[in-house]
Amino acid sequence: MTIYFATHESPIGELLLVSHGEALGGLYMPDHKYGPQIGSEWRRDDRLLKPAKTQLDAYFAGELHRFEMPLAPRGTSFQTAVWQALNAIPFGRTESYGVLAARLGNPKASRAVGLANGHNPISIIVPCHRVIGANGSLTGYGGAIERKRWLLAHETRVARGRSVDR
Structure with a gap:
């Protein structure tokens, strides 16, 4: 399975955004305790993750209080x-x-x-x-x-x- 990613600068450091398709599956900070390692099956796709980047920018600017995007976290x-x-x-x-x-x-x-x-x-x-x-x-x-x-x-x-x- 292809994993898509992008990085995004923020006031708290470079963020790693991860997707398995149409929904956001991960957002990790530098040295995140349970963060993933970018592997050979990963593909950079800034276009796919642009909506998340736009909302993060609005959040950090104080203009967004609630995120609205498809999410696909994986867990129990x-x-x-x-x-x-x-x-x-x-x-x-x-x-x-x-x-x-x-x-x-x-x-x-x-x-x-x-x-x-x-x-x-x-x-x-x-x-x-x-x-x-x-x-x-x-x-x-x-x-x-x-x-x-x-x-x-x-x-x-x-x-x-x-x-x-x-």
Whole structure:
């Protein structure tokens, strides 16, 4: 199977966008904990991934709060349920792992939710950065905690109507 990719400059570093066809299957940051390695079967296709790039630019400019594009993350049924639930966390807001687990119907599954969250293959667009520890701490992030901090600060500034620092 051919895997299509493109790279995209952003305020948090060069992003790797991945697709298996018409839907976005991955968005990874530099040194992403669970990021893929570009292989020989991969083909660069900036045209295919241009809609995702355009929406990312609008997000980083503070003009887009919710992404609208076809997504095709690959994971277990539990992981995909967690990733779908992430999209219900409003822009500029956070939610704890425990609250997310309770919303999924299993309040004791916060660790499992954390593991699924950490394996989210479509960072930023599926907003795993909005999940924090029960005490408000910024726990784990596959793209590095500094990027999580930046993304949350960016969304807070935009949500409060402040100018965007790039």
